[in-house]
Amino acid sequence: MLDRFGEAISVVLGALALAYLVYEIDRRKRRLRDLFHVLGSEEADISGELLSMVESGELQPYSREARA
């Protein structure tokens, strides 16, 4: 009886540990994605805006001479 109870506790604890691991990996992945990620179709409008600023001449590339 006690053995079975011990086994059940082990299984539950193991499952909890696994769930925590999955949760933590997912949390870190989301954080990393927030921090650094690819630009895709979701950012198309933002990228389009930046591109049009460059094409219209509103934005000029930085140059050392311009700072002087």
Add this chain to the structure above:
Amino acid sequence: MARAAPKSPKPATLPESSITQPGLVPIEKNGEPSAASRFRIFIVDSGWNSAARRVLHENFALIRDLQREDPIYVLSRERSIEFMRRHGSRIGRDPIIAVHDMQALEKGGTAGFHGFRLSLGLLHTPEQALLGLQAFARFLVTHRNSADLEADIRAGLRREGLTGAIEIVMQHEAREIGM
């Protein structure tokens, strides 16, 4: 937590307002971007009084020197604020460094993969921000000639995920053995 500066201090090395004026000196040939630049780098910074902003400003000259093949476009504070007002979900994530991969843009426009971005403002300590900026600069330099930049980035992110998993397990083990 980052606090809003009541008045933005004049940046020491990132002269934002001066570089968005029309009619600037064209970029010089020696060591500056050419028509064949792989990347276009954009910096959006609305001016939060944050560690990330200070780190970016203090290291901007070095970033410029490391990335001299690619043009860097710095949006002025006013333009960045306007930008953030239009894209509200990005507020608090700036300074944001967005990099357009011109090779990908020429192939498929903005509909598919066309670059990558670093939301530096999410890093709250100067150490984290500096490490993030250094990793970003390293990535740009080492992947300039990449044939498939998207695959490289996704592989890197998967690797980070795996490293993270190992780290979690190691931390757990360390706690278990009382380190």
